[in-house]
Amino acid sequence: MMAARVLTRCGGRTLLDFAPGAKKGSNRVYWTPYRQTAASLTVGRAAVLLGLPALSYLSYGAVRGVQGSPVVHALDKEGALEQADYLYSCAETEKLYQLLLQHKDSDDAEVLWRLARACRDLSLLPDTNAERKKQLVFEAFEYAEKALQRDDTCFAAHKWYAVCLSDVGEYKGVKVKIGNSYIIRQHLERALELNSRDATSFHILGYWCFAFAELSWYLRKVAAMLFASPPTSTYEEALEFFLKAEQVDPNFYSKNLLMLGKTYLAMNDKQKAQLWLTKAKDYPAHTLEDKEVHKEAVDLLKKLG
Numbered sequence: 001m002m003a004a005r006v007l008t009r010c011g012g013r014t015l016l017d018f019a020p021g022a023k024k025g026s027n028r029v030y031w032t033p034y035r036q037t038a039a040s041l042t043v044g045r046a047a048v049l050l051g052l053p054a055l056s057y058l059s060y061g062a063v064r065g066v067q068g069s070p071v072v073h074a075l076d077k078e079g080a081l082e083q084a085d086y087l088y089s090c091a092e093t094e095k096l097y098q099l100l101l102q103h104k105d106s107d108d109a110e111v112l113w114r115l116a117r118a119c120r121d122l123s124l125l126p127d128t129n130a131e132r133k134k135q136l137v138f139e140a141f142e143y144a145e146k147a148l149q150r151d152d153t154c155f156a157a158h159k160w161y162a163v164c165l166s167d168v169g170e171y172k173g174v175k176v177k178i179g180n181s182y183i184i185r186q187h188l189e190r191a192l193e194l195n196s197r198d199a200t201s202f203h204i205l206g207y208w209c210f211a212f213a214e215l216s217w218y219l220r221k222v223a224a225m226l227f228a229s230p231p232t233s234t235y236e237e238a239l240e241f242f243l244k245a246e247q248v249d250p251n252f253y254s255k256n257l258l259m260l261g262k263t264y265l266a267m268n269d270k271q272k273a274q275l276w277l278t279k280a281k282d283y284p285a286h287t288l289e290d291k292e293v294h295k296e297a298v299d300l301l302k303k304l305g
Contacts (some may be wrong), residue, residue: 077108084114093121104143109154112147116140116160120167137167155194159201162187178223181231184208199249203256206241209233210263239263254283254293261300270304277301 080103087096100115119140123133141164147157162184169177185208191201212233215223223230242260245252261277264270280297283290 077103077106077111081110081114084118088114088118093118093125097122107150109147109151109157112143112150113154113156113160116142116144116147116164119143120164123167134171137164137171140164141168153194155191155198155201158187158191158194159198159204162191162204175226178226178230181208181212185231197248199245199252199256202241202245202248203253203259206238206245206256206259206263209238209241210235210259210266213238214266235263235266239267251279251283254280254285254290257283258293258297261297265300265304274301274304277304 080099084096084100087099097115097118100111100118103111104115106112117140119136122128123136123140128136141161144157144161144164147154148161151157165180165187166184169180185205188201188205188208191198192205195201210233212231213235220230220232239260242256242263245256246260251257257276257280261273261275261280264273264276277297277300280293281301283293285291285294
């Protein structure tokens with residue numbers, strides 16, 4: 001999944017051909033530019049972030065569905081994976097889903113995690129109604145779980161299991177969401193053990209740490225009422241993961257630049273905060289999320305003076 005430099009058009013090539021500098025087997029094929037819709041629990045009017053942004057593959061052109069009716073053909077596994085990566089690069093959500101659905105009984109983790117991703121991409125489209133969204137969220141988790149069962153050495157299976165577990169927590173209540181956060185981190189860490197060059201896993205872990213570091217004392221007490229030892233982290237730990245993501249793939253994602261600025265700001269290092277917020281502000285706005293990042297960076301820079 002290309003490292004944030006997404007395409008305006010699709011030719012007759014696979015996704016690996018689209019990724020600048022990507023080589024076969026590179027982690028770039030697993031990249032996902034995403035919008036943040038963080039899981040939260042509400043206590044009165046306060047929201048407690050539970051550590052993960054919600055991933056979406058939407059690229060150049062931002063939110064768009066598939067034009068025309070989906071047309072897919074039955075393919076063998078290798079052909080299906082190649083076509084799936086091509087459709088993903090073109091943001092052909094429904095076609096991708098229909099293609100991979102033909103292989104839902106596969107024992108191959110590479111097929112199953114892609115199907116999980118396709119399900120949740122559909123759930124994130126703006127025209128997906130609430131009932132359909134819930135169905136797709138649980139369907140995605142089912143395929144991610146199967147992918148992990150089939151091959152627990154597949155780093156993408158661990159990553160997508162963590163992401164999908166975060167999604168289903170939205171429907172299972174506060175206690176389950178907090179409990180799941182421990183498991184989510186474990187699987188993200190395992191994904192990085194298996195592939196230490198995956199910038200997105202570093203970013204998500206950084207976001208997880210930032211979310212728990214940011215909790216107010218009151219909300220920590222609320223979480224402690226549900227768990228004797230609720231998840232905790234520090235801005236220093238979040239910073240380490242965000243910086244590692246940049247080391248692995250510099251300037252790969254506008255949100256990572258913004259989070260670096262926000263983390264330094266939380267640590268009261270205004271000089272470095274200004275540096276990274278400026279980078280976030282100047283990042284080419286190819287997606288809707290890039291535009292949102294730009295706006296937030298500008299607002300924070302104004303406050304810094």
